[in-house]
Every structure is written in structure tokens, then in C-alpha cells.
Amino acid sequence: MKKDKNPGREKILKAAQNEFAARGFAGARMEAIARSAGCNKAMLFYYFSSKEGLYQTILKEVMGEFFTKINGVLTPDLTPAALMEKFPELYIQLFARHPEFVRIVAFDLIHDPDNLCGIMGGIISQMTHFGPHPLFERIRRWHEQGLTSEPDPLHFMMNIVALSIFSFIGKPMVEAISGIRVASDEEFYRRRVASVVNVLKRGMLK
Amino acid sequence: MKKDKNPGREKILKAAQNEFAARGFAGARMEAIARSAGCNKAMLFYYFSSKEGLYQTILKEVMGEFFTKINGVLTPDLTPAALMEKFPELYIQLFARHPEFVRIVAFDLIHDPDNLCGIMGGIISQMTHFGPHPLFERIRRWHEQGLTSEPDPLHFMMNIVALSIFSFIGKPMVEAISGIRVASDEEFYRRRVASVVNVLKRGMLK
DNA sequence: CGTTATATTAACCATATGGTTAAACCAAAC
DNA sequence: GTTTGGTTTAACCATATGGTTAATATAACG
Structure with a gap:
């Protein structure tokens, strides 16, 4: 829906991938993902509605x-x-x-x-x-x-x-x-x- | 230190084993382990000083x-x-x-x-x-x-x-x-x- | 510029959870 | 029976964490 591929979204996905890999679903911290992706925690919930949603994606x-x-x-x-x-x-x-x-x-x-x-x-x-x-x-x-x-x-x-x-x-x-x-x-x-x-x-x- | 093998301790270990296996370290809940072992949560901290301690044991x-x-x-x-x-x-x-x-x-x-x-x-x-x-x-x-x-x-x-x-x-x-x-x-x-x-x-x- | 839709943030909130504590319980020893 | 030592509990506590929100920035576009 934007011009090309959303760079913020991609960074979050990448960061989340690392975090989930390192700590598993329960151990992963949304805040840590946000920091690692260089954005606010709320962005994660903006793009993916929940931790579960992010994980499934x-x-x-x-x-x-x-x-x-x-x-x-x-x-x-x-x-x-x-x-x-x-x-x-x-x-x-x-x-x-x-x-x-x-x-x-x-x-x-x-x-x-x-x-x-x-x-x-x-x-x-x-x-x-x-x-x-x-x-x-x-x-x-x-x-x-x-x-x-x-x-x-x-x-x-x-x-x-x-x-x-x-x-x-x-x-x-x-x-x-x-x-x-x-x-x-x-x-x-x-x-x-x-x-x-x-x-x-x-x-x-x- | 007691007469034989402490049955409470054993039950906790067994319950914890299942919980950790099912949910991993981060996902495991001390309360769930206690309930499954049929005792109070504080018992876990009494025998094993922390979640980490229990896990390592x-x-x-x-x-x-x-x-x-x-x-x-x-x-x-x-x-x-x-x-x-x-x-x-x-x-x-x-x-x-x-x-x-x-x-x-x-x-x-x-x-x-x-x-x-x-x-x-x-x-x-x-x-x-x-x-x-x-x-x-x-x-x-x-x-x-x-x-x-x-x-x-x-x-x-x-x-x-x-x-x-x-x-x-x-x-x-x-x-x-x-x-x-x-x-x-x-x-x-x-x-x-x-x-x-x-x-x-x-x-x-x- | 002004309007509109999308991004982005800081400040909150409710709750779950690891951990503590002080009191009670209970068996054996005296 | 009372002391003593290990065992057990209910009630708390501090904090971390997933999730929300309302306000703001940004860019697009007429």
C-alpha cells in the first residue's frame, strides 16, 4: 500500500527474527525487538497486531x-x-x-x-x-x-x-x-x- | 538430610520437568509447576532457590x-x-x-x-x-x-x-x-x- | 496552503510473574 | 508438654511486559 516495500516493517521483521531465534517465543521481548529495529515498541503492534501475530508472520x-x-x-x-x-x-x-x-x-x-x-x-x-x-x-x-x-x-x-x-x-x-x-x-x-x-x-x- | 528421599521434592522435580519440556525455560510458570506438584509455589523456592536453580537441577x-x-x-x-x-x-x-x-x-x-x-x-x-x-x-x-x-x-x-x-x-x-x-x-x-x-x-x- | 492518510512516539495501564516473608504446622527429641 | 528443626502456607511486593491510546509528525496530493 506504500510506494515500495516498507523499510520500517522489514527492519522489525529482521530484528524479531533474531530475537525469536535467540530466546524463543516466550523469552522474546517486544521492547528488545523494537530497540533492535530502531523504532518505538508501539510500531510492532501497529504493523502486526500482537506478539503472536508478529511471530506467525x-x-x-x-x-x-x-x-x-x-x-x-x-x-x-x-x-x-x-x-x-x-x-x-x-x-x-x-x-x-x-x-x-x-x-x-x-x-x-x-x-x-x-x-x-x-x-x-x-x-x-x-x-x-x-x-x-x-x-x-x-x-x-x-x-x-x-x-x-x-x-x-x-x-x-x-x-x-x-x-x-x-x-x-x-x-x-x-x-x-x-x-x-x-x-x-x-x-x-x-x-x-x-x-x-x-x-x-x-x-x-x- | 531427611529420613529418605523427600517425596515433595521429587514431585516438584517431575512436575518441573514436564513444564520446562512443554514451554521452555522462559515460558514455564513456577505457579503451574507448584499446582502440578500439588504444593505451594513457595516450596519451589524453598528447595531450589530460584527458577534458574530449579532448571539447572x-x-x-x-x-x-x-x-x-x-x-x-x-x-x-x-x-x-x-x-x-x-x-x-x-x-x-x-x-x-x-x-x-x-x-x-x-x-x-x-x-x-x-x-x-x-x-x-x-x-x-x-x-x-x-x-x-x-x-x-x-x-x-x-x-x-x-x-x-x-x-x-x-x-x-x-x-x-x-x-x-x-x-x-x-x-x-x-x-x-x-x-x-x-x-x-x-x-x-x-x-x-x-x-x-x-x-x-x-x-x-x- | 490545507486536507488527508499513514507513521511514529511518549506516556500509560492492567496484569502476570518471580521472588519474599512472617507466621503456622508438625514430627521427633527431650 | 515443650522445645526444636525442618516443612508448608497465605499474603505480599516489585517489577517487567504485552498491549493501548491520544497526540504528533510526515508525506502525499489537490
Whole structure:
């Protein structure tokens, strides 16, 4: 409704994203978001009517960007090997670039999965171009054709996602237990992708 | 300091565990914990001096129980294959039985990893019987002996933990995307263990 | 300029919440 | 029975926080 994209609104969204990622929904402070966005607290209520509203907006935005990227990978001529290569790479690179993503999503996944899944469902059904079911159906067919070893599409996909996403959530934990410190994040993520792709291909490709 | 184990204290700890798991640290309400434990709010401050104190106590207790169980698996004569079989089984069964564990740990892992890692460090160093480093050193040696394909112990362990733990965090997400609904939890976890063990052994065993 | 619609702010408000305290309760010890 | 020490409670307190509002600034536009 304004000339272009409202810069104030965008700053708030960005600031809120960081705050929610760092402290979770309950821990996030509207005042902190406002200060971080360089505006008055009332602005948050002006653009988004409540804390909940702001959160939901971010959730939708984050998930939308997320699924859009994911969608790009899922071309019609996708092979099992290609999926196992591209998916972790995309996931890990995306999350390494936007650490808030993982934290917000993981947070919500723990705290209120139904809400998040509802949003995902909405986004997916909106993507008529390429839904989720086709992928899972294809995974099932791959197994029928003897291309993969995992019969259940759910577990097939879970294995891929688990290895990719845990790189972020669990990194500090495994570091602490092992005492192994990673030199640089960049190097770590490169090796992580390699390891994940390797395990997946050896583990689920026939 | 009393005759045996204080039943009030235990009830509070149990109630707090559920509350923190459900709502996270910031979202948890002391009053709710008290009500759920069937006592006055002041009791919480009597036994544990603050919300933070209560939380830390639980964290230590949870992590302690966790590591004790894990430790049982790590016998001196452990083979790579045995690790890849027993570890996911233990993890998944343990977490399936105590869903609060995952939620609390995951929550803290996202929100305040340094704190959690500090606690883990304390517990581990307390276990002189079997530290963490020996395991990682052994994983490294397995690769030198040509038994495994993953050269980096950190990634080796991350792959195992990721596949196991994500079964809980990510289950609702993958369900929502795929549209596949799991019949019974018991059946799901059984198949989950089978899938994880299969991928790990095929993927990282030579 | 004057009007209008949108942004933006300072000052408030109601309430929830972590935390305190002083008094009471209760079991065992004497 | 009374003292003693741990246990339990109701009633408070200070403050933080989500949310509101009325007034003001800003820009658009005729």
C-alpha cells in the first residue's frame, strides 16, 4: 500500500527474527525487538497486531522462503543419487547462512508442532506446481524399481533431513563431548556435507 | 538430610520437568509447576532457590541419567557394528520413554548451548570410569584399521546421534510434509531403529 | 496552503510473574 | 508438654511486559 516495500516493517521483521531465534517465543521481548529495529515498541503492534501475530508472520515468511528453496531442487527428472547429493547441500548451506531459521523452526517443532505443521501444510498446498506427495510417491517407486534400500518413504526422507539439520542443533553438543574443536565453520560445513552425502548414498542406494 | 528421599521434592522435580519440556525455560510458570506438584509455589523456592536453580537441577539430573545409560553401552570390547546397533536403539528407546528429555535438551541446545555443554563437561569428567575421549580415539583407530569409511570421529558420531535424535524432533514435520501418518508410535520407533541401523552400517562400515 | 492518510512516539495501564516473608504446622527429641 | 528443626502456607511486593491510546509528525496530493 506504500510506494515500495516498507523499510520500517522489514527492519522489525529482521530484528524479531533474531530475537525469536535467540530466546524463543516466550523469552522474546517486544521492547528488545523494537530497540533492535530502531523504532518505538508501539510500531510492532501497529504493523502486526500482537506478539503472536508478529511471530506467525515470521514463521510463515521463514517457512515460505525455506520451501521455495527446497522446491527448486525437486525437478521432475530427479534421481535418488541426485536427491541425496543436492538436498543436504542445500539444507546445510541454507541453514549455515541463516542460523535463525533452524532455531526458530526447531524451537517451534518442540514447543508447538501442530501450529508449525499447519503452516507448512498451507504453504505446500499453495504450491500446486509441485506438491509434497509426488516426491514421496516417487521415493516409493524408486524402491520398487530396486534403486534404493529403504522401503518406507517417511524414513527415507527422515534420514536425509536428520543428517542435514542436526549439523546445526547438535554441533555444540558433539563438540563438547568429543573435545574436538572445529577449525572454521566453513570447513566444518564442507566436510559435513561430504560426510552426510557419503553416508546417505552408501546407506540407501542399491 | 531427611529420613529418605523427600517425596515433595521429587514431585516438584517431575512436575518441573514436564513444564520446562512443554514451554521452555522462559515460558514455564513456577505457579503451574507448584499446582502440578500439588504444593505451594513457595516450596519451589524453598528447595531450589530460584527458577534458574530449579532448571539447572533438572538439567543436571536429566543429563546425568542420560549419560549413565549411554555409558553402559560403551564397553571396552565394542565393535563399530555394535556401536551402530546399540547406540540408536538405546537413544530412541530412551527418548521414546522420556519425551521430556529430548525437548529439554533440544531446547537448551538451541537457546543456550554453552550452559548445557558446560554441564555435560562436568558430568563427563566425573565419569573417570570411561571418558568421552577414549571413544573418539577408538573411532579414529577403527578408521585407521580400515573398519569404517568416515575418517572424522566428530562426523562419525554426529551421523549416529543425528539419525537417532531427529526421530523425535522431526517426526511431526516429516509427517506433515509427506502426509504419511504413523499407525502406532511403538511400530514407528521399531521401524525407525531398523532404518537408522541399516543406513549407518551400510553407510559407514567397510 | 490545507486536507488527508499513514507513521511514529511518549506516556500509560492492567496484569502476570518471580521472588519474599512472617507466621503456622508438625514430627521427633527431650 | 515443650522445645526444636525442618516443612508448608497465605499474603505480599516489585517489577517487567504485552498491549493501548491520544497526540504528533510526515508525506502525499489537490
